[in-house]
Amino acid sequence: MNENYIKKLIKLVEESEIESLEISSWGKKVKITQKLNSAVGGQAPMQMYAPPVAAAAPAPAPAAAPVADAAPSGNDKLVPVVSPMVGTFYTAPSPDADPYVSLNQKVSNGQVVCIVEAMKLMNEIEVEASGRVVKILVENGQPVEYGQTMFLIDPEG
16 A cells, blocks of 8 residues: 555544544555544544454344333433444444343443444444433434434433
8 A cells, every 4th residue: 555545544534533444455454543532522643553453343233122211300411422423323232232221221431332333343332421321312223423312311310
């Protein structure tokens, strides 16, 4: 791969909301990653390396899961969990696994609540507040947009 092509790939990753891009061509692999700062919406410096890369995990098959709903006690205090990227929402790490969280379950700051698949990469989404899950706004296997609210957390719950 030539240097100009790699520079274009780096620029593509910098201008997008993806965390990682992996390209394989003629037996050479390049993986470009960046750490997104979800609290501010900014981006941290990028890292680039070309290690031997294992195959990506297969995408979980969508399973039918109804949108769960609970009666929150005042929407103004609820903390949203939003999608940091465009992708496909999954409630569990695999089709036969239990969901990460369920309605009315207590969650802790940093706990994984779902996966958003983007470009065959599985991105675990963590909650940024402790509390109780009062709404699940997306169905398993449904596409999500950047900034779309997926869960509502009651920090007092």
